[in-house]
Amino acid sequence: MRLHILGICGTFMGGVAALARELGLEVEGSDANVYPPMSTQLEALGIELMQGYKAEHLQPARDHVAPDLVVVGNAMTRGNPAVEYMLDQSLRYVSGPQWLGETLLVDREVLAVAGTHGKTTTTSLLAHLLEQASLGQASREQADLSPGFLIGGVPGNFGVSARLGSGKPFVIEADEYDTAFFDKRSKFVHYRPRIAILNNLEYDHADIFPDVAAIQRQFHHLVRTVPGNGRLIVNAHDDRLAEVLAMGCWTPVETFGIGRGDWQASLIEADGSAFAVHRAGELIGQVRWPLLGHHSVMNALAALAAATAAGADPRKLLTAFATFQSVKRRMELVGEVNGVRVYDDFAHHPTAIATTLAGLRARVGDARILVALEPRSNSMRQGAHADALAPSLADADAVIFLHRAELAWDASQVTNALNGRGSIVPTVDALIDALREQVKAGDQVIFMSNGGFEAAPRRFVERLRDQ
Structure with missing residues (x-):
């Protein structure tokens, strides 16, 4: 079978392409933005890439075989030339999540990680824990826990965003965003997990959800798909x-939290780099690892609970946390020059900003924290989080806000609330200049954006x- 993937260079659809190729299918695809690193990763797998969304990409020609199935990414809309040709010619088509659910996940034990924040890190950590559990298995009679996965980023321990894996488990980042132009359900309803993590739930994706109740309804649809012999x-x-x-629950539930829940953490270090784990009141052991913040501790508890539900021994997994390599752009240290540490962080929501800065503040004490912030997500650009941004920056000593010309709201409402700690610049070049004027030895500089930020960090x- 030959697949053509529309929107192939996105992280999710690129992962779909890699998995399809690993299954032995012929895969090609098109995208408006065909460039490294995703383009080089896909080409290395023998996947033909085409620039733009042209009807002829789906047409048979002397040097091109028409696809048997078109897999449609959720960035595709009506009016797109390839989409219009696909519909006019009655080509077979399916969304990426539906293809995954029906082709690959149907025979796997699916572990899905859902939530407004922390999905990518928690999914990566869960895959790492299961991989370590598989390496530590004592006999061949035990079920192989080496997982397949599809992650919305590149986990440091694996170096790829997707693989089939040799074991029964398949770990997937379960996004609440809509599936396709023809399917407005959340992606995660297609995955049918046996084990699902519900990490947190806040208002986001203002471009498709009118309020938080609409998101809750989608999470309820996910809960409805988890079987009674599974785990939430x-x-x-x-x-x-x-x-x-x-709203309704038919599956055993285990809760996790700092000082509450079935799985509990108690902090040994205030920055979250060390903590003790209890399950149902019994001490499991201690974790010491390179990540920071209460949110990271919560992600760790969720992943540990899910790995245990899949059959791993939690006590044997605690040492695996020390070797976890986080995902690219999650408080990634880009460099240290003359005592200035520079981080790149995939910030997309005020809560994520606040918890990240709180974790860093606990680590660095009185050292200055400088934030370069780009409001890049759809919700950020629409101003859905404008009122919460200034409070989320409480631990920053200075904030430089990138106000691009296309931003639909006035950023001064944020910087004015920062009481002299905030400033606005119109371009990335101006932002770098402003940071260079303010920075001094010992400072911690964090670039926060869920976009490319023009390689600003x-x-x-x-x-x-240079200076």
Whole structure:
């Protein structure tokens, strides 16, 4: 079978392409933005890439075989030339999540990680824990836990965002965003997990959800798909998730939290780099690892609980946390120059910003924290989180806000609330200049954006080295 994937260079659809190729299928695809690193990763797998969304990409020609099936990414819309040709010619088509669910996940034990925050890190950590559990298995009679996975980023321990794996488990980042232009359900309803993590739930994706209740309804649809012999791993601190479960729940629930829940953590270090784990009141052991923040501890508890539900021994997994290599762009240290540490962080929501900065503040004490912030997500650009941004930056000593010309709201409402700690710039070049004027030895500089940020973190490091 030959697949053509529309939107192939996105992280999710690129992962779908890699998995299809690993299954032995012929795979090609097109995208408006065909460039490294995704393009080089896919080409190395023998996948033909085409620039743009042209009807002829789906047409048979002397040197091109028409696809048997078109897999449609959720960035595709009506009016797109390839989409219109696909519909006019009655080509077979399916969404990426549906293809995954029906082709690959149907025979696997699916572990899905859902939530507004922490999906990519928790999915990566869960895959790492299961991989370590498989390496530590004593006999061949035990079920192989070496997982397949599809992750919305590149986990440091694996170096790829997707693989089939040799064992029964398949770990997937379960996004609540809609599936395709023809399927407005959340992606995660296609995955049919046996074990599902509900990490947290806040309002986001203002472009498709009118309010938080609409998101809760989608999470309830996910809960409806988890079987009675499965497991729900649920944040014990989250009232909105409790409301989701109150809509109906047919699956055993285990909760996790710091000082509450079935799985509990108690901090040994205030920055979250060391903590003790208890299950049902019994001490499991201690974790010491390179990540920071209460949110990271919560992610760790969720992953540990899910790995245990899949058959791993939690006590034997605790040492695996020390070797976890986080995902690219999650508080990734880009460089250190003359005592200035520069981080790149995939910030997309005020809560994520606040918890990340709180974890860093606990680590660095009184050292100055400088934040370069780009409001890049759809919700950020629409101003859905504008009122919460200034409070989320409480641990920052200075904030430089990138206000691009296309931003639909006035960023001064954020910077004015920062009481002299905030400033606005119109371009990335101006932002780097402003940071260079303020920075001094001992500072911690964090670039926060869920977009490319025009490579600003690495450009700033180069600027520091040049001067």
